[in-house]
Amino acid sequence: MLTDQEREEIEAELPHYPRKQALCIEALKVVQRHRGWVDDEALRDVGGFLEMTEHEVDSVATFYNLIYRRKVGRNVIHLCDSVSCWVMGCDRICEHLKNSLGIEIGETSDDGRFTLLPIPCLGDCDKAPSMMIGRELFSDLTPEKVDEILRSRK
């Protein structure tokens, strides 16, 4: 069941669309914001509200890379690996992140603090390499800067 809070946040968007199924992506984002990721129960909850089957909702959820269908860490690191960041050395940053966290891309650290995922171009190319954690963007990355950022995150 959706919580009252989740339902309220989804319903706030209802007047903006002529059909409520249009809210599918928004509803998934709302649920993910509260629960951290979208498990099968979340699919059923969203589906129940939007009059869609669990599988219809899943077909949408699995398309979008920012809807997490697996449990993620408290901080999801989205490291840009597109061309400008590549030219400016994002591979080196990626190796540094993997070594520091002891994980590969797509994995979550044992302490549940970090998940490492790639992301297409963050539109920060003049300050490459870049990454995003939560709503925050980090530019002109160096291994030292990455260490500092990791330390500051609980």
Next chain:
Amino acid sequence: MEKPLTEHIQPGEPPLDLAAYERTGGYEALRDALRSMEPREVTRIVEDSKLRGRGGAGFFTGMKWSFVPMGENAPREKYFVCNADEMEPGTFKDRYLMECNPHLLLEGMILGAFAIQAPTGYIFLRAEYHKSEEVLAHAIREAREAGFLGKNILDSGFDHDIHLHTSAGRYICGEETALLNALEGRRAIPRAKPPFPPVVGLWGKPTIVNNVETLCNIPPIVRNGADWFKGLGLSEEAGTKLYGVSGRVNRPGMWELPLGTPLREIIEEHAGGMREGYRFRGVIPGGASTDFLVEEHLDLPMDFASVQKAGSRLGTGTMIVLDDRTCPVGMVLNLERFFARESCGWCTPCRDGLPWVEKILEDIERGGGREDDLGLLQEHSKFLGPGRTFCAFAPGAVEPLQSALKYFEEDFRRHFDGKGCPYHPQPAAAR
């Protein structure tokens, strides 16, 4: 030099709020249009201005608007959508406009909506642009409170409201029909065309989808006229353009310059030339899905026609520079890996062809490449090209590949002979 898109932006300062925007003449074009113009007249000015879409395809904006059914028998539900899904690798221009002068975009959207008589508008914003989201949401509230959005705008009888839709990722959402599916809450698969969105779009209703930079040009065009706009370009083409440069140059960044500014001037003057110790080898002129240009093209005017004549596309106008210490094969591998990952999977050539291209390139980089691979890659750039796939994604994906094969063939061969990458022999961690 006139800079209608950025003249009022102070880098480092907070975005222009409604009062600051109005002090720069903001919303005057909208007031004029609602007071004294017919919707069709607005479309006509934009047609006359020869404004071409700044999102990458370069279609004439006014012509697009003119395809929308008008008059009493036209559907009453129509939609005006801003494509703010900026995700073309190497592109960072729309973000700047949205985060610095959001009302310019809103005014452009309202004018466009008035021209096609659409009561509802959406901004389709990529999920990762959190600051843009905050700035736009605030600007929309301000515009509503001031009566520039809502019922009976400025007592004109025209109703329009704009909703901000934030996406959940995937590059393909920038394709306008995939974007419409995403707005409807579906998987972002491109639609069959025709019919085109101006006739059958969002929920089957006439819909215009325009890029952020395109729409930011509308208020100044309506205010100053089509001839003024045409006079801004250096070549035959009209207006200014946000050009960007990233890569190993001294001053990566973005500048509003007359359309048709030469490539050399952009790279050498504005971007400050190559960093010490690096030489220019080539450039992808307009985001990931455009063909490489090389040294012989440096004097090319960067406008739609000239770049096309040189075998590439102006695209988004934000270029990525390849230097002499970066492997062209590695760069193309990075691009094709991106495209393989982002393919929506709907049509076979794209879904299966791009991962194949990626694997071949990977193999070459690792030293497993063979002479035959060149032919195989050529074949892929042909069979994933225009007319062979469901949408323009795969044809765009093979543009950097086919041009790399043309200009950097020697580099491919050096990988075969040396059994590995001559540029990056050590693992990534050591670079």
